[in-house]
Amino acid sequence: MSEVLVQPPAEKKSLLGKKERKLLTDPLSDNNPVTIQVLGICSSLAVTTQMKPTMVMAISVTAVVALSNFVISLMRNAIPPRIRIIVQLTVVSVLVILVDQVLKAYMYDVSKQLSVFVGLIITNCIVMGRLEAYAMGNKPYPSLLDGLGNGFGYGVVILTVAFVRELLGSGKVFGFKVIPDALYEAGYVNNGLMMIPAGALFVVACYIWIQRSFAKHLEEKE
């Protein structure tokens, strides 16, 4: 008698079904962690003077949110509710330290530039927010997607802010000069306001303004 290894029937759900796609794309616009949930504002003001460190920051945060969501979701049934915050913090800090060490090893300059803000990812409300709101109650795979989506949503905003700030503040994009010298000779001057964190507040505000004027359904009904 030989046992026939029967392949279990392929899962009906595809890896990126409608629900999964929504997990990824919702945080980009309609449920953006920065502009709609207003989380992670501090770091989007602090690290966005130039695009390069901002890019690294966006990737780091995405990695931390996605992986911590995944890990916590795996553990979610084993975590006693009363100490869940401490458990979450431990997981997040391990990941943040990992990210920090990787940056120090491979991108020392950028790591220097980002200084404490890599370590401060642990205090980024997006991370804890997603753990509490999603990972504690959902399966690992959707949690991972949710983390990725929110990381991307955060990245889109801070990269846009950094683009505007670097362009207006130092006339560069990713460190390359884009504003021609002729313009400077004609009297154009870089905007110093964009180099200080207060300038980022205005850029974020404009982002929210533009987003809401396109997406009317986000406005609170009066």
Add this chain to the structure above:
Amino acid sequence: MDFLKKKILELRPDFEKGGKYAQFHTLFDGFATFLFTPDRVSTGGTHIKAGIDLKRTMFFVILAMVPSLLFGIFNVGHQHFLALGEFVGSPMVGFWDKVLYGAIKVLPIVVVSYTVGLGIEFFVASKKGHAINEGFLVSGMLIPLVLPPDIPLWMVGLATAFAVVFAKEVFGGTGMNVLNVALTARVFLFFAYPTFMSGDQVWISEKPDVYSGATALANAAATGSPFKISADQTWNYSLQDMVVGLIPGSIGETSKIAILLGAAFLILTGIGSGVIMLSVVLGALLMGLIFNGIGLTPFMNMPYYLHLAMGGLLFGAVFMATDPVTAAHTGTGKWIYGLLVGMMAVMIRVFNPAYPEGIMLAILFGNVMAPLIDYYVVQANIARRNKRLAGRGALA
């Protein structure tokens, strides 16, 4: 005037609802009411405190600024020719050349400020279907008066646009702004283009490169006296020049006499709050006296009254701190607000070398604090009255 009035009445039906040019109603209405007091009156429970409407009020403030503007125009030319070594001697030598030069420098700034500001105002008003707000009539004049004469025009336009959009329209237009609009324009330029605005070097229009000098404020910060000249400096200030206004500076701020004329006009017409002007000045003097008492640095030891003669303190006190929208409203609140602004201004001057002049930031600080001050004044009044009632046993 009669002709204009007839024309306006004749054209009005076209701009009313259903008329040919109904979409330009806001624009037409704005101009018509600018020229003539409107015939529409409020019905129902309104409280009339004065017979003049907002446009007339604003116009009075502009009249009060005219002495400062005219003197500023002359002074820009005067400083320019002085730096070039022409027309030396009495300030009156070459008067018309100086006025002409100053007018060429200053008037474009005024035009740009008004065009950009009113442009945005008109656009927003017709988009929202509001009547055009009059508030910008004053801001548009204040902005040029607090800028250095050599400021590039595109910066003026950008700063005006920024201030009108972010300080005013975002909050709901005239009467709703938290911060003084003209100061917001200035503070934008101050942080965005510090090389043009920092104010530690004299502002003289098109001065020769060899001609360098610190402002009276920078002198005072360095040596404790606004008059002293350092070796590499080709300029000296006398107290008389500082009061008359024959010193370099922002266009409208230099002449203390012109400012006081404006202040007198504002107080006499009852438009500007004399209490705020007085309390800002008293606050500055008080802080100066306190610093005299502490006396740790040369600047602290500077005679306290000299603070009034330097920089834009007086201009700010008269024209900007008194802005009825952003200042405190209650009687006691005005005193607290004014003292706070005055003390803060001198404190910033003395303590922070990065900001030679403190009145701009002090007034913005006061603006932010004003609602809080008013709140506590009102609460204190309510508490006091409750106590009085309880004392009489009326609440028993």
